Amino acid sequence: MANDPLALGQLYQQQSRRVLATLIRLLGDFALAEEAMQEAFTAAIRQWPEEGTPDNPTAWLIRAGQRRGIDQIRRKQTARQYSHLLANGEDVAPEPDEQSIADDQLRLLFTCCHPGLSIDARVALTLREMCGLTTEQVASGLLQKPATLAQRIVRAKKKIREAGIPYEIPGAKELPQRLPDVLRVVYLVFNEGYSRSDGESVVDISLANKAIRLAEELGGMLPQGEVFGLLALMRLQHSRRHARQDAEGELVTLEDQDRSRWDQQDIRQGLQYLELALTASPTGPYTLQASIAAVHAQALQADTTDWARIVRLYDALYRQQPSPIIALNRAVAVAMRDTPADGLRLLEALIPEKAILNYHLFHAVRADLYRRAGDTKAAATAYQRAIELTSQGPEQRFLQRRLAALGPIT
Known part of the structure; x- marks a missing residue:
């Protein structure tokens, strides 16, 4: 690695988030830790070709980063603010071991996903600090302007500092309440990649992969049943990514997908994670959703699905x-198990829920069930409303094709 810039670049991709997480703990400030980390990697680029790669590159980078962080504090005359870091003069913390580095990653994740932050801020911080995306990449992934996204991240870090949000792993009593917030953020990241809210692609594989890798790291550090349940759910859903759009980029429904294009390795991994989740007690919502996804994954054809x-x-x-939303999905399952009319009756019961009336998939499902029941006039009305409510190109065109296929409406 000493004379290989590419290898150092790979080390940055693999280890920079681990280095950053520990530097945040040691220096107590996100911005200072980020700057110190960059300086540490710059020093490595300069020194390692001449001196050789250290036996523990990650620990070297952490120690170098802490020294540079302390130097910055002195240069900027902020020693009083950071007096707790300067108590030992030039000394830095002992060389970190793998366990402490892993713990620091958990601390960073729980801080980014703290319930004191808005959900939008949690998602943005997680992508920026845990996944290592640039501000521009996060903005692109979340379909926001970079300036707007940057302001949101700055405000979130300011709130962490001013509100005294602790940089710590929740204790055993608090963990059951905090873990669902973390899993929700990871799943929101996945969903934004798996089902984009706008644009011409229904899948952003890079975002979905980031969420899966983050959940796998979490599972290694915190092997809880619902962590494995979420991993199972994401792997099983992700297995269908290549079949969700055709060669022209048009949307393909689950019923019509070419199941030979489903990723069998993802399915096997998903089922393995599901088995781990089911051994835990009690069975949580992600594990139940993964169990539903597993039924689809194990059906060789759509018409053999165990509805x-x-x-x-x-x-x-x-x-x-x-x-x-769960009631909506259940209505679809009932319609497939029994008749479209049975599903429609369940949908009618949801109409008093005002929020659901602005959800395009509610109207798309009604349209499909009306179509299957032979009520083309009601189907057309529902398709038109669904089209009005969606901004995703492939979905709009799919709904328009379904509407056109109904023929003249009398």
Whole structure:
């Protein structure tokens, strides 16, 4: 590695987030830690070709970063603010071991996902600090302007500092309450990659992969049942990524997807994670959703799907999370198990939920069930409303094709 800039670049990709997480703990400030980390890698580029790569490159970078952080404090005359870091003069912390570095990653993740921050800030911070994306990459992934996204991240870091949000792993009593917030953020990152809210692509594989890798790291550090449940869910959903659009970029429904294009390695990994999750107790919502995804993954053809089992799983999921979205998905499963009319009756019961009326998939599902039931007039009205509510190109065109296929409406 000593004379290989490419290898050092790979080390940056693999280790920079670990170095940053520990420097935040040692220096107590996000911006200072980020700058110190960059200086440490710059020093490595300059020194390692001449001196050779250290036995523990990550520890070297952390120690170099801490020294440079302390130097910056002295140069900027902020010693009083950071007096706790200067108590030992030039001394730096002992060389960190793998466990302390892993713990620091957990600390950073729980800080980025703290419930005291807005959900948008949590997602942006997680992508920026945990996944290592640039501000421009995060803005692109979340379909926001870079300046707006940068301001959101700055405000979030300011709130962490001013509100005294602790840089720590929650204790055993607090962890069950805090972990769902972390899993929610990871799944939101995945969903933004897996089902884009705008644009011409329904999949941003890079974002989805970032979320999966983050969850895998979390699973290694915190092997909890719902962490494995989320991993199972994401792997099983991600297995269908190559079949969700055709060669022309048009949307393909689950029912019509070419199942030979589903990634079998992802399916195997997802089922393995699901088995780990099911051994834990109690079974949580991500594990139940993963169980539903597993039923689809194990059906060789759409018409062999075990819809009765899916309905039972949605029943259990709804008892845990009685939301309109889960009720909508359950209505689809009931329609597939029984008749479109049965599904439509369940959808009618959701109409008092005002938020669902502005959700394009609610109207798309109604349209499809009306179409299957032979009510083309009602189907056309529902398709038109769904088209009005979606801004994603492939979805709009898919709905328009379905609307056109109904023929003249009398």
